[in-house]
Amino acid sequence: MTAPAVLTVFAVALALLGPALLSRASWLERSPRIGIAAWQALSVSLVSAALLAGLSLAVPAIPWTTDLGQLIRTCAMTIVAQYSTPGGAVVSATGAAAALVILARVAYCVVADRTLAARNRKAQLDALALIARPHLRYDALVVEHPAAAAYCLPGRGRQIVLTSAALSALDHSQLLAVLAHERAHLRGRHDLILAAADSLQRAFPRIAAFRTARTELGRLVEMLADDNAARQSDRTTVATALVRLAEHGMTPVTALGAGGESALSRVRRLISPVRPLGAGRTTLAALALGILLSVPVFVAIAPASAATPMPPCPVSGQALTM
């Protein structure tokens, strides 16, 4: 009975403290890749802790053994024992229902979001077919528009789209930097990282941790693409392209007041000296993430492995004495 309690406490603590801890760790920006992994690990660990808390309520600790016949026998015995008491049955049913609800919600939101994304992608490609022209020199589509903008359409038929205003706002090297940035998004399938975070946020709208994770992942993905672009040109060029696009992009009234902080942190990061994480810190971070991911699983199976040496039920007890 301790595993479900520990898992629940772990999940709650993670949801409440995790985002604050990670948001404050500004060194994550020095390696966006590790930052992304950290937020993903937090999300996965949170979901799996909740899921396993439900499951461990539903299924009592079953001793591990390599003897398959005995395993099935003890399995049946413990489950029958658990469900034969009225209280045990209620607790187990609640746990099973909770696990099922979590699983179903995540699966539903992921599938619904992917369907929507595929439909939107097709609509975007169809619309671009009518109004965009391939650029003669750059690997991008151009749309006549007075606001400078650059974006990419990931997935099948992936495209980079530039507005005519972006072409005139940027010089050749700045354009190459923007294209390298967008290509990094496309190659790294950053859309999938964000889509997964989006789906979790939609599945559990009341859990602030997923909202924070989505925002931070959005920022880190941009920084990762900035770093990629800077490797092909240089950091000042990427920063200049960013500022020039911001200056020539007209802000629609609807979007006023949204964002801005992320762009500023990207510019500051690009113009300050590069300080990539050292090997020691990277290893440490990877180790911490591994632990974060494995804690829920470990807590869930620990009672089972602890139960192994004891004869778990009369049937196997007799078998041992014979």
Add this chain to the structure above:
Amino acid sequence: MVRPLGTLEQLVMDRIWSWGHPVAVREVLEDLQHERTLAYTTVMTVMDNLRRKGMLTREKDGRAYLYKAAQTREQHTAAFMGEVLAGGADTAVTLLHFLEHIPPEEVASLRNALDDHLQGRKSIAP
């Protein structure tokens, strides 16, 4: 990476947009046939699809229909890009923008940060 975008719909819209007056299917067909062989029914189907998508409107003129663009190319492009740049829920799941929307006062602070850096570099360089 960029696919050719030469769909029949695009060719038809290109012509109707640049002509700017109502046209019958036959006129579009005759112009398209300078480049490739097409059946009348093919062009008619394409134009009817475009009408159902809201790109074209039509009115009866004797026995045939005359089609014209529901919006000019500029209006259509502006409406589409407006939606894309506003980052509505429909496009948020699909597109990755280089920049999110930035309020004008934030743009100034971006510029200041960059200029400070560029000046700092210049004073070190010589």
